[in-house]
Amino acid sequence: MNSPEEVVDFIYNGHQRFLPHLSIDCVIFGYHDQQLKILLIRYHDQEHWSLPGGYVERQEGLTAAAHRILSEKTQLTNLYLQQFYTFGDSPTRLNRIEIQDNHNKVYAKANVAIDEEHWLSKRTLSVGYYALVDYHEVSVTPEFLVVDYAWVDVNAVPSLQYDHNEIIDKALLTLRSQLYQQSVGYNLLPEKFTLSEIQALYEAILGKPFDRRNFRKKMVALGVIRQLDERRKIGPHRSPYLYDFNLENASKLQEAGGVIF
C-alpha cells in the first residue's frame, strides 16, 4: 500500500481479498563484516518496532504470499525465504481492543479507522519465514504506512510489537540448528572463500568464537566445505587456502540428520 487511497481500499475491501485470522511475518537476517543483524520496521505512530508482515490472499499459495508481502513492505525480492514455525500460542494476539488500537494509530496516517468487529481486529495466527542476506547488497524501500526501518544487531533487539521477539528467537534457533545441514552462507560468501571468512560467519550466527584448528577439522570432516588446491594472496607472507561449499553433501546431510556414516 503506497497511498492513503490504497489503505482506505484495504480497510473497506481487504476481507474480500485476504484470508482472516492468518498473517505472515518475515525475519530477515542481515550479515556483513562479522555482524548479524535483523531487519525491523516501524509503522506510523507506533512505539514498538515490528517484523515486516502481512496477509495471505484467498487464492494465493502461502510461499508466494511470503514473497509478495516482503516485497510490498520492503521492496526486497528474490530472497530464499524459509518457513520455520507458525505462532498461535501467544495471549498477546487475543486482545482485540489492543489490536484495534494499534491498527488505528497506524491507519490514522490515511485517515481511516477500524472497529472491534473488523476482521483485522480479530485473533491472527502468524506463519514465520526467515531469510539471510548481505545487508550491504540489498536496499530497503518501506511502504507508505512504514515510517522507518533499521538493521538491528541480533544481540540488541528492543521490545517489539506483539510476539515478534518470540518469533525472532525461534527463527534464530532454527537458523542455528540447520547451520551444518544447509549451505547457509552460500549467498553471503564469495564462491571461493577463506577459512577465516566462513569462521567469522559461523561465529556471528552461533554467537560464540571457535578454535580455528578445530573449526577447520570439523567442517571438513562433516563434508560442509572442501579445501581447494588454490590460495588467495592477501599480503607478502599471507596467502591462505581457499575453500568452497560441498553442495552435494549438504542435501545428503539434511536427509541423514546432519551425520553421514
Added chain:
Amino acid sequence: MNSPEEVVDFIYNGHQRFLPHLSIDCVIFGYHDQQLKILLIRYHDQEHWSLPGGYVERQEGLTAAAHRILSEKTQLTNLYLQQFYTFGDSPTRLNRIEIQDNHNKVYAKANVAIDEEHWLSKRTLSVGYYALVDYHEVSVTPEFLVVDYAWVDVNAVPSLQYDHNEIIDKALLTLRSQLYQQSVGYNLLPEKFTLSEIQALYEAILGKPFDRRNFRKKMVALGVIRQLDERRKIGPHRSPYLYDFNLENASKLQEAGGVIF
C-alpha cells in the same frame, strides 16, 4: 464428536467455536520392533485414508488445539507433539466443490450436509504436528465419523486425502533432520539400552542400515549417547554394554546446530 447430534451441532454452530481457514493435521509415527509406521484414519464413506486432524478453537492456543484434536480423533493423550510445517501451497485445498463433496460423504453418517458457502467448504491451510510413539504401548479409539484406523508401514503409505502424502513426507524429513539433535527415541527405548536397540531405531527412521562400528563411534563422538559401565546378560556368552542418552548434550547440540566444537 461421538454421536450424530454432536456432528449436527458442529455443522450448524461450528463457525462460532472454530477459526475458519485453518486446520491441524497430526503425523503419528509408531515404532516397534525395528518397524516405523504411521497412524492413518478413514472417515465414513471415504475412499482415501487421512491423517487425524481438526480445527482450532477461536480462543485456544495452537499447541493446545493439536493435543485436543489428536485426543478427540484417536484418544491418544500426553504425546510429545512437535509442530513442523504449515501447508498452504497445495492447489488440492482450493477446490470447494471437491472439499464440499468429501465432507458431505462423511457427514452423511449423521444425516447432515453442507453447501459450497459453508465455512468447511472453503480453503483451509493446515499446521502439521508430529509425534513418535511405541505403537504397542498405545491404544487408538476412533471417534464417531472415523470408521477405521491403521498403523501403516512408512514405506507403504497409500495415496491419501488432499495433500496428506506431502505432509507425511515433510514430517519424515523433519524427524530425520532432527535425529541427532534431539533425544529421539527417549520414550521408545528402555532407560538403558543396547547399541543394537538404538541402531535398529535409527535404521528404521533413516530407512537404511549402518555399519555397527561406525555407528557406535559417531554416536558417542557426537555426544548423543554414553556407554555405561554396565552390561545386560542376554545369553551364556552374550552380555552387551548398556548405553543411555546424553540429555544435557542434546539441548546443547540443538543450539549449536548439531556440532559441538
